[in-house]
Ligand code: ADP
């Protein structure tokens with residue numbers, strides 16, 4: 239079996255879905271489990287609907303929900319114009335999902351209060367809409383396809399907006415659900431991103447979580463491959479939206495890919511790699527707009543050559559600077575500090591320490607108010623919001639002579655606030671002012687990949 243995940247742009251409209259269905263048709267012999275995201279931009283819209291509902295903006299929420307319904311109904315008609323029965327079936331399901339959403343959002347508007355649980359219900363509708371339409375369209379085009387509600391098998395803890403997968407429960411549930419849905423069919427389809435607690439409470443895996451869904455399903459099925467179909471030719475030496483002349487990386491290791499994703503490369507959800515590593519399942523990153531392309535394969539470390547593979551970045555980070563003279567010559571101070579991060583579930587990326595100062599970076603999407611408040615009880619705390627983090631990633635980069643010189647040469651005029659080289663020698667990260675980040679990333683990329691290289 240293989241798992242094929244199609245992201246938002248791969249299912250954005252009739253043309254993209256038609257292409258996606260033909261890619262799946264070419265893989266039927268490998269028994270695909272198809273995992274789909276919401277149509278491009280739909281999840282963003284659902285977040286806006288949820289935000290409007292939270293402040294009783296009924297009119298604005300309704301207008302967006304009308305757009306959502308019209309887009310999906312229009313798509314069903316376009317995709318299934320030759321097969322009216324399937325088209326009707328798809329439209330009935332779309333209407334039902336949109337009606338449910340409208341009454342749920344109506345209730346939230348009346349209360350003017352949005353819990354994380356309610357938000358999870360609202361933002362997961364995009365995947366339900368897309369998966370149902372594509373399910374009907376695949377059957378309409380002669381691919382007998384079974385449907386699975388991911389909430390029956392992707393089991394998480396009760397963090398509603400960032401559900402932590404329960405690996406054991408998922409491994410128990412997925413094979414049974416998939417084989418039941420496969421009965422008499424050539425393929426099965428399910429939603430990415432959505433999940434549920436063991437009690438059936440709705441959760442989601444966090445933004446970009448469909449990749450993670452695919453690798454969890456792949457792990458549970460012992461799949462022979464996990465394919466992430468997106469809008470670029472594989473994993474590249476840098477984000478092609480920011481940097482010119484990037485190259486496709488043919489092969490990278492699980493570890494390199496995990497570091498890249500964790501340190502900002504949006505092409506994969508940061509946790510996608512972990513389930514695949516456990517079962518040693520190759521992950522392919524492929525372009526649904528260029529299905530003949532080779533893409534990138536992510537494999538075990540031993541297959542991969544040493545050398546720099548990519549430059550990634552996190553544009554918006556927070557640097558938390560913690561000052562205290564009490565840490566001089568005392569033990570247990572760091573423990574006290576990091577316990578506060580742990581209790582408040584704030585994860586730290588980079589750390590640097592000096593005699594009386596600790597600086598840590600965290601992703602700006604995290605809520606740090608409580609951390610700052612609790613640290614301030616025994617330290618001086620200063621949060622810097624105008625910084626970005628750049629990471630150079632590659633296997634055994636420590637062995638590359640002159641890497642630091644090469645990396646920092648283009649930054650001669652920039653201030654560098656923190657530097658960290660991971661213990662695994664896969665990642666060299668540093669912090670710069672946000673307003674120089676893009677230029678710095680482009681210069682470093684040029685220096686490392688467009689001159690004599692660094693391999
Ligand atoms: P999907 O909707 O298919 O999940 P995403 O938008 O989440 O797609 O991820 C694909 C995007 O990731 C690309 O369009 C690209 O801009 C971005 N990206 C960032 N870093 C990289 C990288 N190193 N290689 C390839 N793509 C990258």
Ligand code: ASP
Nearest residue numbers: 275281431445446447448
């Ligand atoms: N639709 C979700 C999002 O936009 C999940 C995903 O696309 O992976 O975050």
Ligand code: MG
Nearest residue numbers: 245446504505
């Ligand atoms: Mg994505």
